[in-house]
Amino acid sequence: MTDQTIPLTEQQLDEIEARANALNSLGLPGATWEASSHDEKSVTPPEMAHVVEDVLRTKHSLLRASVGVFGDERHAAFVAHAPEDVRALAAEVRRLRAGLEAAQRLAADATAYQVHVPEGGGTTLLVRRQASAHGTGWAVSTMAPGGGRAWTTEGWQESISALSVDRLFCWPAPAVAAAEARRALAAAAVSGAADSRPA
Numbered sequence: 001m002t003d004q005t006i007p008l009t010e011q012q013l014d015e016i017e018a019r020a021n022a023l024n025s026l027g028l029p030g031a032t033w034e035a036s037s038h039d040e041k042s043v044t045p046p047e048m049a050h051v052v053e054d055v056l057r058t059k060h061s062l063l064r065a066s067v068g069v070f071g072d073e074r075h076a077a078f079v080a081h082a083p084e085d086v087r088a089l090a091a092e093v094r095r096l097r098a099g100l101e102a103a104q105r106l107a108a109d110a111t112a113y114q115v116h117v118p119e120g121g122g123t124t125l126l127v128r129r130q131a132s133a134h135g136t137g138w139a140v141s142t143m144a145p146g147g148g149r150a151w152t153t154e155g156w157q158e159s160i161s162a163l164s165v166d167r168l169f170c171w172p173a174p175a176v177a178a179a180e181a182r183r184a185l186a187a188a189a190v191s192g193a194a195d196s197r198p199a
Contacts, residue, residue, distance in 0.1 A: 013090050020086040035080035050076035115178045117185060125181050127174045137170025138177040151181055
């Protein structure tokens with residue numbers, strides 16, 4: 001079984017599409033797989049025989065080539081749709097991969113994100129990349145008139161403009177920073193303590 005945690009390579013996608021495109025018993029362009037209600041030539045009872053055929057319809061003729069006979073109508077329908085489904089899924093993988101790569105290129109140059117937290121009373125988190133002079137990492141503060149608060153090694157602290165960089169608590173990625181800050185806000189709201197410390 002393929003390890004689904006390892007992304008497919010472009011070569012693997014090409015090979016998957018090639019196998020789907022090779023499923024053409026007639027060897028002619030335009031043929032499609034179709035599932036019929038039963039196979040009249042099958043030795044099994046009609047209600048237990050479901051045939052999948054490679055079908056090519058032209059203006060003057062109808063060509064058929066048997067693909068297989070199945071005892072379950074659902075199996076026949078699955079097999080009949082498999083070639084087109086595989087091609088559609090491969091195209092969707094490529095579309096999503098292109099979008100992900102574009103987002104990753106944009107994120108690589110991002111220096112800050114604003115994250116609205118409705119469950120925190122409408123709080124807006126400001127997740128900022130630290131300057132290279134202070135090491136890598138993402139710090140979190142809340143946006144509010146007068147400066148808001150920042151998440152430090154001692155928990156939430158007021159007056160972020162007065163905080164030194166060394167006191168800011170940083171996470172390795174912006175998504176982790178935002179998620180942990182949301183958790184800390186929720187914990188502070190439940191306990192009523194604004195100085196909940198980072199885990």
